[in-house]
Structure formats: C-alpha cells, structure tokens
Amino acid sequence: MSDARNPRRRNEMFKAGVLSAAIFTACLAAPLEAGISTLTAEAEAALLEALNDEYHAQAFYSALIDEYGANTPFTKIMAAEEKHADRLIRLLTKYGVEVPENGYLDGSLPMASLPSSLEEAYEGGISAEIANIALYEQKLLPAVAGYKDVTRVFTSLKRASESNHLPAFERCDNGGCQVSAATGGQGARKFSQRQGDGSAASKGAGAQRGDRKGQRKGKGKGNGNGKGRR
Numbered sequence: 001m002s003d004a005r006n007p008r009r010r011n012e013m014f015k016a017g018v019l020s021a022a023i024f025t026a027c028l029a030a031p032l033e034a035g036i037s038t039l040t041a042e043a044e045a046a047l048l049e050a051l052n053d054e055y056h057a058q059a060f061y062s063a064l065i066d067e068y069g070a071n072t073p074f075t076k077i078m079a080a081e082e083k084h085a086d087r088l089i090r091l092l093t094k095y096g097v098e099v100p101e102n103g104y105l106d107g108s109l110p111m112a113s114l115p116s117s118l119e120e121a122y123e124g125g126i127s128a129e130i131a132n133i134a135l136y137e138q139k140l141l142p143a144v145a146g147y148k149d150v151t152r153v154f155t156s157l158k159r160a161s162e163s164n165h166l167p168a169f170e171r172c173d174n175g176g177c178q179v180s181a182a183t184g185g186q187g188a189r190k191f192s193q194r195q196g197d198g199s200a201a202s203k204g205a206g207a208q209r210g211d212r213k214g215q216r217k218g219k220g221k222g223n224g225n226g227k228g229r230r
Helices: 007-035 041-068 073-094 118-143 148-173 186-195 199-219
Strands: none
Touching (some): 041 148, 073 118, 118 148
16 A cells, blocks of 8 residues: 555654644744844833933932932932843843943033932932833833833833832931931031921921922922932
C-alpha cells in the first residue's frame, strides 16, 4: 500500500505539515518581537524627559538638605527620586538609549533657585508635585502607551507623587513636620526657633499660612514659580 493510501502514514504527514507551518509562523513573528526592543522617537523623548525631571529633583533636594539640614522630608524624598532615576536608567539601557549624566549636579544645567525659607520650600514642593502628576498624565504616559514596561514604571512614579510626596509636603505645610535645630542648617534653626516662640506666635503663623494657602489656590495649581522639582 502506498504512503498516500496508508491512513497512519497520512496522519503522520499531516502532523508534520502542521508542525512545519507552526515553525514557519514563529520565524515570521520573531522579527516583529525583536522590533519591540526599540523605542519610537516620542517614547524615547518621554523617557529622557522623565529622567531629567528626576535628575533635577535629586539635585534640588540635595541643595535643600545642605541649606536646611537632613532632618527634613527632603532626605527621604531625595532617596526615592534616586530610586526612580535608577528605574528609568534601566529602561533606557534595555532599549539601547544612551543615558545622560546629571548635569544639574555639575552645574552644566541651570537649577531652580532655592526658596528663602522651609515654609516656602514646602509650598514649592506642593506645586512641583502637582505639576509632576500632570506631566505624567497629560504628556509622558500617552507617549509610551505602546510599551507596557515603560507604562508600568511611569504609573508607579506618578503614584509616588500622588500618594507619598505630595501628602508629605502638604503635611509639612500644615505644620506637621518637626525640624531639629541640632541637625538642620541655618534656615532650619531659624524655622525651629520660630515654631517655638509661644502659642500666640504659633497661632499667628497658622493664620498667615491659611492666608498664603488661599492666595496660592487663587493663583492656580500650576504656579510653582520655579521652585521644587523643575
């Protein structure tokens, strides 16, 4: 009996044909999968912008720590920004994009001017975190919609601003942060002394904070005046 008329042989030939087709399809799909390892120009620009934002935050908070001491919320937030930058650097490396140095640390890029007081720094931090959330929502996340890994990291960084950094600055702006004169810089000592001047002075400071908050809300959320992360 010929192979063509042998049922068992026909079945084996059919299975072999199906396997060959599957291998052929996989070979065709392989270049497509390899293409995912590259970024569009828009996605690459978004990743670099996100890293630049983290770089500025690191340098800015480091300068605030030098000015007002380590016993401030800037220490923990700066450590978080460093971890965020590392996650972005790993993504850039994965996609073969050259990772730039932090020009804000060596002075090759201009950094925002430092606030004149801790209270002003907290207010600037609030504005900066609100602006950062909007940056991810309106620009950066839409630019990387086709990349699940980048979207996952961007979403995580946005949530850090929403759930951690912004509440921390709001808490401090409401007087919920204790600053140690022993570990703080000159600005921190002045702030600590001002907080301990007595109940009447504290109430007056609280009223002034309320007036400033009302003024800030009237100006709009996006008015950071060059303070904070950017």
